[in-house]
Amino acid sequence: MERIHTGIEELDSKIDGGYPLNRTMLVTGTTGSGKTIVGLHMISRGCLEGKKCMIIATEEPAEDILAQAESLGMDVRKYYENGSLIIDRVYEERTIHARNVLAYGIEEIDDLQSNLLGLLDRIPDDIDILLVDNIGVFTLNMSPNEFRAQFDSLIYGFGKKNLTSMVISDMASDDRTGGIAVYSVYGVIKTSVQDDPYTGVRQRFLEIIKIRNTRIPLDPLRFEINPNGIVFLKKEKT
């Protein structure tokens, strides 16, 4: 099976060379645990290799994403400027919509909030690698059944478009939808921040929950975020 680099070298070697080509990975985890950074690594590496990349960002403006990437040594701005990286403006559209509701009292159904599948129409045909960060906003008014139906169709649509994709889902959205997103995707990564039970020190972990057709490490991987992004730490002596 062909793979694309995760952008985290040590991770590639732990999962048979990278994320499976033309499949969808789901990244889930608590707020601030590193989900977006996992995604940025994949995008930045893809750009570097001349792939056409896209980020659909529902929670933050393009400028913040570029600044975050830069703070981690990923120079994606130049790809954004030359058009080989597209950052979709769903976030801006959402905030404009919210302002219209406030100003004019429009109570129409917010298409952006109920039409997860509509994301497919926003993706140009020539995109190779896609990051959706994140799908939480689409699940606010959806039953788990409706979510499953739309999410399955979305993942199927990504495959039809020959995309290698990563979808980020926050924990609140997982709770609302009963955690069923994991069954629709090819692989699942979970990031977390936990207290060391002995020292009380906060530590970051990345766990590979599953990747079909791939050898995966079963233990959570402890990591740090430094100016080069995610770096795994040695196992502690026990």
Ligand SMILES: Nc1ncnc2c1ncn2[C@@H]1O[C@H](COP(=O)(O)OP(=O)(O)OP(=O)(O)O)[C@@H](O)[C@H]1O
């Ligand atoms: N340049 C940096 N150097 C060190 N740590 C950083 C740097 N940039 C971000 N971080 C750390 O990464 C964390 C955020 O990671 P990230 O944005 O990937 O989390 P997330 O799971 O996507 O969170 P959210 O729920 O906000 O989307 C921050 O809380 C911060 O501690």
Ligand SMILES: [Mg+2]
């Ligand atoms: Mg994030």
